[in-house]
Amino acid sequence: MAPSSSWCSMGFLRSRLFLAFLLLVCVSNGGKTFAQSASGKPNIVFILADDYGWNDIGYHGSVIRTPNLDRLAAEGVKLENYYIQPICTPSRSQLMTGRYQIHFGLQHSIIWPPQPSGLPLDEVTLPQRLKDSGYSTHIVGKWHLGFYKEEYTPTHRGFDTFYGFLTGSEHYYSHRTPGSMKGWDGLDLRDQDRPVLDQNGTYSTNLFANKAIEIIAQHDKSKPMFLYLPFQAVHGPLQAPQKYISMYRHIKDRDRRVYAAMTSVMDEAVGNITDALKQYGLWDNTVLVFSTDNGGQVLMGGNNWPLRGWKGSLWEGGIHGVGFVNSPLIKAKGRTSDALIHISDWFPTLVGLAGGSTNGTKPLDSHDVWEAISEGKPSPRKEILHNIDPLFRTIYYLPPHQWGDNTFNTSMHAAIRSGDWKLLTGYPGNGSWMPPPSSDQICEESDDPPGKHLWLFNIREDPEERTDLSKKYPLVVQELLEKLAAYKKTAVPPFYPDRDPRANPALHGDVWSPWQ
Incomplete structure (x- = not known):
């Protein structure tokens, strides 16, 4: 990946403008005191x-x-x-x-x-x-x-x-x-x-x-x-x-x-x-x-x-x-x-x-x-569904890829982990590598082409997600797309209602409170 500070610093500036006993039974064991609830739980x-x-x-x-x-x-x-x-x-x-x-x-x-x-x-x-x-x-x-x-x-x-x-x-x-x-x-x-x-x-x-x-x-x-x-x-x-x-x-x-x-x-x-x-x-x-x-x-x-x-x-x-x-x-x-x-x-x-x-x-x-x-x-x-979100920012320019969208709409914001494999689709969010500010390193931008919307990584071997293996392992991609499609069939629609003006704290004694 090509080191760059231009996007990172600009993005930074733009964005900144925005944790079985009685009441107490003590049993001495090897010099330690063990306090348990009466239930032992x-x-x-x-x-x-x-x-x-x-x-x-x-x-x-x-x-x-x-x-x-x-x-x-x-x-x-x-x-x-x-x-x-x-x-x-x-x-x-x-x-x-x-x-x-x-x-x-x-x-x-x-x-x-x-x-x-x-x-x-x-x-x-x-x-x-x-x-x-x-x-x-x-x-x-x-x-x-x-x-x-x-x-x-x-x-x-x-x-x-x-x-x-x-x-x-x-x-x-x-x-x-x-x-x-x-x-x-x-x-x-x-x-x-x-x-x-x-x-x-x-x-x-x-x-x-x-x-x-x-x-x-x-x-x-x-x-x-x-x-x-x-x-x-x-x-x-x-x-x-x-x-x-x-x-x-x-x-x-x-x-x-x-x-x-x-x-x-x-x-x-x-x-x-x-x-x-x-x-x-x-x-x-x-x-x-x-x-x-x-x-x-x-x-x-x-x-x-x-x-x-x-x-x-x-x-x-x-x-x-x-x-x-x-x-x-x-x-x-x-x-x-x-x-x-x-x-x-x-x-x-x-x-x-x-x-x-x-x-x-x-x-x-x-x-x-x-x-x-x-x-x-x-x-x-053995598997984690990280998310499937049809309302998240979509990809509008879709360069074709060999899997098409017949199995799963790959413009959709989604990711799944199965074994050591991780598949991401759509726009996963900012994909830069940001070093700590105290270091001498600079932010690294991804060299992904515009509109890219599918990645495959072996997370055990590549925890930093630097090497996309989707073209090398197309059958793995297909398998994970089928898994995403199966999960999507079980999903309920996102519930994301509009803001309600009745929630204004000024209407509730200057305190955020239930309003319905």
């Missing part, structure tokens, strides 16, 4: 970072210091073949349901604050299944799965408690969001269904971490706990306490410097939360999962180098995610896993750990991968 803590890139964690060689995340990952299992979705809502919806987004209509874009949309109410959620298994369920942080009616909000979807925000992004200190409509602005911070009015000026990463620690401290140990902590960090806007920004004064790029500071605050918060789990006697029976929701946003300081593309794209930089698991319950600790895992797999995996059942859900697209994580066994997952 493990506590589950799921931390979801937002827009956290592949090259933004210490153990991937980042200049950003993440000692707590590095330690937890090193002690547990690093998931190095782990996939998420390119943007916020799709990842969260698949985490909550164990199902591909094409099966409930959220395959296009995100849910914008004024849209009357949400995760369909007939979808069974992860916290609902965990409640069925006797868990107390808590969410602290970002929801982003719809709120236009109360029935779509977290405490109606299986969570006992909710402290956080309903939309997709907001100011870290004021907790207000403009909501994608000119002139609109409103508070978005809630404790259950009540607006929180006294935290203006409190940095959200610290606010959410302290709330999580409060839940841990007050937890009734006669029950197992599910704590879902989807941080606002490190999503834009770029804001962090000055003392953390000063830690990175050696980084010349301002956005990267602030982003690094935001990451360090999150890393410290995760450390404080794990310390609290140990302090209150929960750690030795806890499974902690850390995941990003999508690739890093290079326009906001994030980085996915050496992977191709970034947030919003179906290239590896948008969907190959940072993830790890730490737990005393893991049988083979301190290793790196190459098991193919998708964010949807947490649904059956965590329900299985909780002793629950997936019976009664709609057909799952996910797998229980606990044995792959804990014992190093092969992953039961």
Whole structure:
């Protein structure tokens, strides 16, 4: 690929203008104290970072210091073949349901604050299944799965408690969001269904971490706990306490410097939360999962180098995610896993750990991968549908290729992984390779010809997606096109309604609220 800075720098400028006992039984074993809920079921803590890139964690060689995340990952299992979705809502919806987004209509874009949309109410959620298994369920942080009616909000979807925000992004200190409509602005911070009015000026990463620690401290140990902590960090806007920004004064790029500071605050918060789990006697029976929701946003300081593309794209930089698991319950600790895992797999995996059942859900697209994580066994997952989105930017100039469109419309935004093969069609999103701003390297543009709309890669041999093998392996292309066509037959139409003027926070006491 030919190195170039022209497109990258221009695109950058254009775009910027835009986490069987009594109440407590302690059993001494080899000098360790194990605290269990009365049920013996493990506590589950799921931390979801937002827009956290592949090259933004210490153990991937980042200049950003993440000692707590590095330690937890090193002690547990690093998931190095782990996939998420390119943007916020799709990842969260698949985490909550164990199902591909094409099966409930959220395959296009995100849910914008004024849209009357949400995760369909007939979808069974992860916290609902965990409640069925006797868990107390808590969410602290970002929801982003719809709120236009109360029935779509977290405490109606299986969570006992909710402290956080309903939309997709907001100011870290004021907790207000403009909501994608000119002139609109409103508070978005809630404790259950009540607006929180006294935290203006409190940095959200610290606010959410302290709330999580409060839940841990007050937890009734006669029950197992599910704590879902989807941080606002490190999503834009770029804001962090000055003392953390000063830690990175050696980084010349301002956005990267602030982003690094935001990451360090999150890393410290995760450390404080794990310390609290140990302090209150929960750690030795806890499974902690850390995941990003999508690739890093290079326009906001994030980085996915050496992977191709970034947030919003179906290239590896948008969907190959940072993830790890730490737990005393893991049988083979301190290793790196190459098991193919998708964010949807947490649904059956965590329900299985909780002793629950997936019976009664709609057909799952996910797998229980606990044995792959804990014992190093092969992953039961062999394939991932990354997405099929007929509403995404289409290709208008279509150079002919040998497969035609009789099997699958290759102008459509889609991608699938099967074994080591990955096929992309349509416009996958920006396909440049963006090095970290702190390096001397420059952005590399793709040398793909205009209108190109089909690629095949062997991801195991070519994780950076530099060598298109479609012409060399036409039978593989045909097979994967047939798989995409089969998935498309099972898809429901995308649900992407127009913005509703009744959502304006000015009509609801200056607070983003359900409006129907």
